[in-house]
Amino acid sequence: MAMSPRKRAQVSRGVQYAILAVVVVAIAFAADWPTLKDTFISPEITPQLFPEILTIALKNTIFYTAGAFVFGLILGLILALMRLSPVGPYRWIATTFVEFFRGVPALIVFIGFYYGLPIAFPGRQLPGGTFGTVTIALGLVGAAYMAETIRAGIQAVPKGQTEAARSLGMKPGRAMVSIIIPQAFRIILPPLTNELILLTKDSSLVYVIGLSLSGYELTKFGREGLSQYTSLTPLFIAALCYLMITVPLSIVVRRMEAQADRAR
Amino acid sequence: MTEIHIDKDAPAIDVQELHKYFGDNQVLTGINFTVAPASVVCVIGPSGSGKSTLLRCVNRLEEPTSGKIFVEGVEVTDPDVDLDALRSRIGMVFQQFNLFPHLTVMDNLTIAQTKVKKRSKDEAVAIARQTLEKVGLADREDAYPAHLSGGQQQRIAIARALSMTPDLMLFDEPTSALDPELVGDVLDVMKDLASEGMTMMVVTHEMGFAREVGDNLVFMDGGVIVEEGDPVEVLGNPQEERTQAFLSKVL
Numbered sequence: 001m002a003m004s005p006r007k008r009a010q011v012s013r014g015v016q017y018a019i020l021a022v023v024v025v026a027i028a029f030a031a032d033w034p035t036l037k038d039t040f041i042s043p044e045i046t047p048q049l050f051p052e053i054l055t056i057a058l059k060n061t062i063f064y065t066a067g068a069f070v071f072g073l074i075l076g077l078i079l080a081l082m083r084l085s086p087v088g089p090y091r092w093i094a095t096t097f098v099e100f101f102r103g104v105p106a107l108i109v110f111i112g113f114y115y116g117l118p119i120a121f122p123g124r125q126l127p128g129g130t131f132g133t134v135t136i137a138l139g140l141v142g143a144a145y146m147a148e149t150i151r152a153g154i155q156a157v158p159k160g161q162t163e164a165a166r167s168l169g170m171k172p173g174r175a176m177v178s179i180i181i182p183q184a185f186r187i188i189l190p191p192l193t194n195e196l197i198l199l200t201k202d203s204s205l206v207y208v209i210g211l212s213l214s215g216y217e218l219t220k221f222g223r224e225g226l227s228q229y230t231s232l233t234p235l236f237i238a239a240l241c242y243l244m245i246t247v248p249l250s251i252v253v254r255r256m257e258a259q260a261d262r263a264r
Numbered sequence: 265m266t267e268i269h270i271d272k273d274a275p276a277i278d279v280q281e282l283h284k285y286f287g288d289n290q291v292l293t294g295i296n297f298t299v300a301p302a303s304v305v306c307v308i309g310p311s312g313s314g315k316s317t318l319l320r321c322v323n324r325l326e327e328p329t330s331g332k333i334f335v336e337g338v339e340v341t342d343p344d345v346d347l348d349a350l351r352s353r354i355g356m357v358f359q360q361f362n363l364f365p366h367l368t369v370m371d372n373l374t375i376a377q378t379k380v381k382k383r384s385k386d387e388a389v390a391i392a393r394q395t396l397e398k399v400g401l402a403d404r405e406d407a408y409p410a411h412l413s414g415g416q417q418q419r420i421a422i423a424r425a426l427s428m429t430p431d432l433m434l435f436d437e438p439t440s441a442l443d444p445e446l447v448g449d450v451l452d453v454m455k456d457l458a459s460e461g462m463t464m465m466v467v468t469h470e471m472g473f474a475r476e477v478g479d480n481l482v483f484m485d486g487g488v489i490v491e492e493g494d495p496v497e498v499l500g501n502p503q504e505e506r507t508q509a510f511l512s513k514v515l
């Protein structure tokens with residue numbers, strides 16, 4: 001059967017659309033829409049979730065994530081510089097930290113953190129109450145990921161930049177702060193934003209730290225709603241709230257990547 | 265740290281028995297030469313002959329393996345020397361410009377003045393404007409490097425080095441990365457500098473510049489200085505076979 005390449009491409013595209021249409025129609029017919037709606041966005045339960053799901057849960061998710069991101073960024077930068085240090089023990093400590101916190105599930109980190117710290121340091125408390133505890137626990141996980149990204153960014157800055165800075169008489173630290181790090185952060189802005197998205201989702205695991213009502217974040221709030229109303233609606237609305245954070249961030253990342261492509 | 269005592273009567277650059285290895289690879293073998301104050305020495309030679317390495321040893325961007333280097337009587341190779349203070353008196357211009365892309369032209373020219381020389385912001389800006397005037401780019405102080413042509417970037421890089429009011433300048437093939445039509449502007453700036461009495465060590469392939477501006481010409485091959493002398497002499501009547509072979513290829 002002789003077919004021109006153009007014809008063949010057309011047929012292949014037609015088949016793909018046909019399959020898509022069949023699947024969509026099949027799902028639409030097979031699904032029990034009224035029950036689905038009652039389960040996921042029940043008209044009775046949905047209004048009862050507001051405004052708390054926004055004023056408490058969404059707010060806390062944003063606060064925890066933002067706090068952890070800032071803490072993680074600072075710690076990540078320190079770890080990245082340690083990994084690049086000529087001093088052996090600095091490198092080993094940083095590598096161990098990064099490997100540990102990247103390799104262990106966040107949930108286990110939080111449990112270990114929450115129950116382990118009081119045993120390790122009896123009678124002492126972390127500053128900042130729940131917010132402080134969550135920020136530090138979540139930030140430790142974020143730092144491990146960000147350290148690797150930041151290190152890659154620092155190494156991606158051309159060597160000539162350090163040489164130019166040093167030849168002007170700048171000390172290594174000055175060259176790092178004024179010349180290398182600002183350029184590194186431009187390079188890694190997209191992957192760092194991706195890590196912010198991952199951190200937003202990881203914040204759903206901090207419920208193990210024992211939150212009080214005013215400290216509930218979206219997932220904890222949704223789970224409590226689940227048992228209170230025996231309905232999936234609270235979780236589904238919580239999911240939509242996550243998307244309100246993560247989708248705009250994704251769009252920002254794509255914009256930045258497109259911009260970087262154009263600049264190249 | 266040793267105090268720096270500048271001796272203006274000493275040679276601007278004095279290299280003594282310089283050897284440099286990269287691992288097992290010997291790149292410089294017993295280099296000796298001097299640059300007199302307010303003179304221009306050009307260094308030519310085939311690619312890989314060690315020209316850049318020699319230049320970069322002078323401000324210790326490369327660590328010499330053995331030998332001594334003095335700049336205005338101060339031993340650069342002294343382990344206790346205040347290297348950063350010394351470097352701030354030695355301007356360096358790179359083949360790839362190496363401007364700071366995240367800073368405007370003005371910030372490129374002032375950052376080391378304020379952070380290293382501890383000049384006030386006003387003073388730094390005033391000096392930067394003078395040097396921009398000198399390289400003919402007074403109207404570009406708010407531009408970012410990416411928005412400038414290669415020739416303009418290199419002239420900004422020269423202005424950045426000059427803003428530190430250095431006593432001498434090192435150039436590593438400053439025009440090799442430029443489109444041919446942009447080379448002239450950069451060479452003109454360098455000629456002006458030379459006529460103002462700046463001490464310059466220039467690695468270059470621009471034989472015309474070497475002949476016209478250079479007080480001394482050094483031909484390197486295989487990590488040694490094969491021949492040196494008056495540029496017109498060396499270029500017009502080379503004594504060594506390797507010099508003749510090289511010049512017959514490039515002239």
Ligand SMILES: Nc1ncnc2c1ncn2[C@@H]1O[C@H](COP(=O)(O)OP(=O)(O)O)[C@@H](O)[C@H]1O
Pocket residue numbers: 286289291309310311312313314315316317318
């Ligand atoms: N950082 C380095 N590490 C290892 N070898 C190097 C390095 N820099 C230069 N070399 C080697 O030293 C030799 C001389 O290089 P270079 O000084 O750049 O020569 P030129 O500037 O005359 O072309 C070359 O063989 C080069 O491969």
Ligand SMILES: [Mg+2]
Pocket residue numbers: 315316317437
């Ligand atoms: Mg070179």
